Amino acid sequence: MSEDKKKLTTSWGAPVGDNQNSITAGSRGPTLIQDVHLLEKLAHFNRERVPERVVHAKGAGAHGYFEVTQDLTSYTKASLFAEVGKRTPLFVRFSTVAGENGSSDTVRDPRGFAVKFYTDEGNYDLVGNNTPVFFIRDAIKFPDFIHTQKRHPQTHLKNPNAVWDFWSLSPESLHQVTILMSDRGLPATLRHMHGFGSHTFKWVNAEGQGVWVKYHFKTEQGVQNLAPEVAAKLAADNPDYHTEDLFHAIDQGDFPSWKLSVQIMPLEDADSYRFDPFDVTKVWSQKDYPLIEVGRMVLDRNPENYFAEVEQATFSPGTFVPGIEASPDKMLQGRLFAYGDAHRYRVGANHQSLPINRPHSEVNTYQRDGQMRADNNGGGSVYYEPNSAGGPAESAAHKTSPYEVGGAADSVAYDHNDHYTQPGDLYRLLSEEERTRLVQTIVGAMQPVESDEIKRRQIGHFYQADPEYGIRIAEGLGLSIPEE
Missing domain, CATH: 2.40.180.10 (Catalase core domain)
Structure with a gap:
């Protein structure tokens, strides 16, 4: 090993003497728990993947x-x-x-x-x-x-x-x-x-x-x-x-x-x-x-x-x-x-x-501690607000603007429930070739569905958006249009 080559170290910066062989009791082992470099490598490896996103994982x-x-x-x-x-x-x-x-x-x-x-x-x-x-x-x-x-x-x-x-x-x-x-x-x-x-x-x-x-x-x-x-x-x-x-x-x-x-x-x-x-x-x-x-x-x-x-x-x-x-x-x-x-x-x-x-701008908060805190954690500065120690303070000029709200506190839906006009408009904007591919894709995606009730219910939505839309999908699935 040349003198100018970087030395392999542990995560705490100590040089590693052997990265090919674990410390064992004799040539056959067993492995000794005192091999802290081995334990650190394995423990870190087990934690190399943070939990993937529930959505948008890839x-x-x-x-x-x-x-x-x-x-x-x-x-x-x-x-x-x-x-x-x-x-x-x-x-x-x-x-x-x-x-x-x-x-x-x-x-x-x-x-x-x-x-x-x-x-x-x-x-x-x-x-x-x-x-x-x-x-x-x-x-x-x-x-x-x-x-x-x-x-x-x-x-x-x-x-x-x-x-x-x-x-x-x-x-x-x-x-x-x-x-x-x-x-x-x-x-x-x-x-x-x-x-x-x-x-x-x-x-x-x-x-x-x-x-x-x-x-x-x-x-x-x-x-x-x-x-x-x-x-x-x-x-x-x-x-x-x-x-x-x-x-x-x-x-x-x-x-x-x-x-x-x-x-x-x-x-x-x-x-x-x-x-x-x-x-x-x-x-x-x-x-x-x-x-x-x-x-x-x-x-x-x-x-x-x-x-x-x-x-x-x-x-x-x-x-x-x-x-x-x-x-x-x-x-x-x-x-x-x-x-x-x-x-x-x-x-x-x-x-x-x-x-x-x-x-990229300056960050001044009173948040402290928590896992993986990588900076100086606020040092010895004041850690609460309001305070009289000259710590960061609110700026009234940056308050969010109001908008009016009203009504009873309740579980309520939106007032507007027209779910068909815009999909129908979109369908009619497509060329005939695009409509054909759209219908083929939907038919292919719905064919594995085991329940005809589900298929008919969904066809009813397509039909309300545009009758042709619903009829073509129903024909592709070999089903009739649901009666009103």
């Missing part, structure tokens, strides 16, 4: 930047949108939703589209999908929905009976089901798909005036999708196809980019719009609220280490910055808690201090 990520191209400071005081030309570093994680960590990239599934902006007023996480809507609109249904996408507790197999039973009993899912079963359910690459914030958020300007807002990331590579047979072949031949494609594109200097635009709705329109603007199973018509360009996102750097950056990255829709706030969207309201809580369980109470999650 993912790929990249670093990049966001550049403002249009002045929207009349709508929001968020510093990342402060002036044209301003660049904010960011990290993006793309993912499938339902599959486990080793699942294929090219299965039919929504794709997570999560962006962490490292702004100069703290991190801002925009945690969306590649679809503008979702399957459900109230977070209380989320665990049940995800259970249907997971494995049967007895057979440990995917269960189409559960999937379609839940969807057929949750007509609000029809819009997202139609998108998922269309060509858009199989994006060709992560670079060739749009992204959406999905939820409605609130923007507030420097004068305290607010608007409702929806985010749209439009791929500048153009939308491309996979034919089902190609996706199936890739799933077998190269289950990491999307991960590989993104890495190599960036590595070769072919930096993917998206244009970010927003729809803006005056606050008062929420009470009169023909769909509830906080219902995440619905979209806002772009004829009513046109897209307004905000800026451009470019991904130009691959992670140096997948685990440290992609796997340990934590995103939460509740990670806001001044000028961007929550709306009363019921699904969003549940996610504000659930995502942060998942990270505290999966990665730890101090997940925000990991390099990939650490804000």
Whole structure:
């Protein structure tokens, strides 16, 4: 061993004398418990995998930047949108939703589209999908929905009976089901798909005036999708196809980019719009609220280490910055808690201090202790608030803005329950070839369902969206249209 070669050490920095042979009683052993290097290696190995995400387990990520191209400071005081030309570093994680960590990239599934902006007023996480809507609109249904996408507790197999039973009993899912079963359910690459914030958020300007807002990331590579047979072949031949494609594109200097635009709705329109603007199973018509360009996102750097950056990255829709706030969207309201809580369980109470999650701006909190505290834990500074020791204090200028609420405390649904107009409009917008592929995909997905009752119930939803839609699926399944 040359003198200039680095010495292998233990995790506590002591040089390792032998990394090939454990300490044993003689050549045959047994192994001695005094071999602390062996014990440390085995114990660490057992803990090398943090629990995988319950959803969005399989993912790929990249670093990049966001550049403002249009002045929207009349709508929001968020510093990342402060002036044209301003660049904010960011990290993006793309993912499938339902599959486990080793699942294929090219299965039919929504794709997570999560962006962490490292702004100069703290991190801002925009945690969306590649679809503008979702399957459900109230977070209380989320665990049940995800259970249907997971494995049967007895057979440990995917269960189409559960999937379609839940969807057929949750007509609000029809819009997202139609998108998922269309060509858009199989994006060709992560670079060739749009992204959406999905939820409605609130923007507030420097004068305290607010608007409702929806985010749209439009791929500048153009939308491309996979034919089902190609996706199936890739799933077998190269289950990491999307991960590989993104890495190599960036590595070769072919930096993917998206244009970010927003729809803006005056606050008062929420009470009169023909769909509830906080219902995440619905979209806002772009004829009513046109897209307004905000800026451009470019991904130009691959992670140096997948685990440290992609796997340990934590995103939460509740990670806001001044000028961007929550709306009363019921699904969003549940996610504000659930995502942060998942990270505290999966990665730890101090997940925000990991390099990939650490804000680029100064952090001053009174949070102390917890597993994996990597800094000086606040040293001997004051550890409570309010205090008279000059510790960090609240800033009234950064209070969130109010919005009116009212009514009895009760378990109530949204007032608007038209779950068929928008899926029907989408179906009618498709070309005949796209409709045929959509019907074929749905028929293929529903054929394994054992219950004709479930099939007929779901066909009834398709029929209410558009009679042709329901009739073609019924014919494909060899069933009749349910009577009204």
